[in-house]
Amino acid sequence: MAKFLVLLGPPGVGKGTQAKILSDRTGLAHISSGDLFRENLKNQTELGKLAQTYMGRGELVPDDVTIAMIRERLAQPDCSAGAILDGFPRTPSQADALAVMLDEFNGHVDAVPFIIGAEDVLVERLSDRWTCRANGHIFNQKSNPPDKAGVCDVDGSELYQRDDDKAETVKRRIQVYLEQTSPLISYYRDQGKLIEVDGMQTIEQVTQMLLSALKM
Numbered sequence: 001m002a003k004f005l006v007l008l009g010p011p012g013v014g015k016g017t018q019a020k021i022l023s024d025r026t027g028l029a030h031i032s033s034g035d036l037f038r039e040n041l042k043n044q045t046e047l048g049k050l051a052q053t054y055m056g057r058g059e060l061v062p063d064d065v066t067i068a069m070i071r072e073r074l075a076q077p078d079c080s081a082g083a084i085l086d087g088f089p090r091t092p093s094q095a096d097a098l099a100v101m102l103d104e105f106n107g108h109v110d111a112v113p114f115i116i117g118a119e120d121v122l123v124e125r126l127s128d129r130w131t132c133r134a135n136g137h138i139f140n141q142k143s144n145p146p147d148k149a150g151v152c153d154v155d156g157s158e159l160y161q162r163d164d165d166k167a168e169t170v171k172r173r174i175q176v177y178l179e180q181t182s183p184l185i186s187y188y189r190d191q192g193k194l195i196e197v198d199g200m201q202t203i204e205q206v207t208q209m210l211l212s213a214l215k216m
């Protein structure tokens, strides 16, 4: 049966960074709903244009279109052994839909690492974040700077600051997380799947805690 991990945690806590590392180390596919929306936006698809109106305000894209987009991604052959989900689900109804979809794909949510971080640190982290244009690799001006300013170490593409990483939007994203996504903590705790990890350590320390908690 295919195994899926759901990474839970507030914006800026390091879900994307850890998901990429875990994906490299385990060979499981990395599915980032935010990256999928940004790719659609870059290609100016109808979905991308719709998503932009919500993303720009720090709000959630409606469940129906988000679920349909993830469904299409889960059907790709690289997800047949499982995947690491980063940014999805973000509401209890998305989590219910995920369970139904995984059932259909002969998989299940195996574990839900919840990366915990203090809000004031998150706002600062996001305003120092630089993202790679080509593949979404993540750097931080202070804690994880690229070798050459403005250039991705991994693929040499341009680094940019996401529009929604500006302070005002970040505050709204954190509020949306607290209101709409944080109910997933008890949702998955009640299923015995939640694994709490302190996200305020170095990238490598958080990775080590995740790998040992997940026995990977």
Ligand code: AMP
Binding pocket: 011, 033, 034, 035, 037, 054, 055, 056, 058, 059, 060, 061, 062, 066, 086, 087, 088, 089, 090, 094, 164, 173
């Ligand atoms: P992220 O890259 O995960 O921070 O997501 C960036 C933005 O994409 C979010 O602020 C939302 O507007 C949108 N988004 C990403 N994932 C979801 C989701 N599961 N449900 C609704 N909106 C999402």
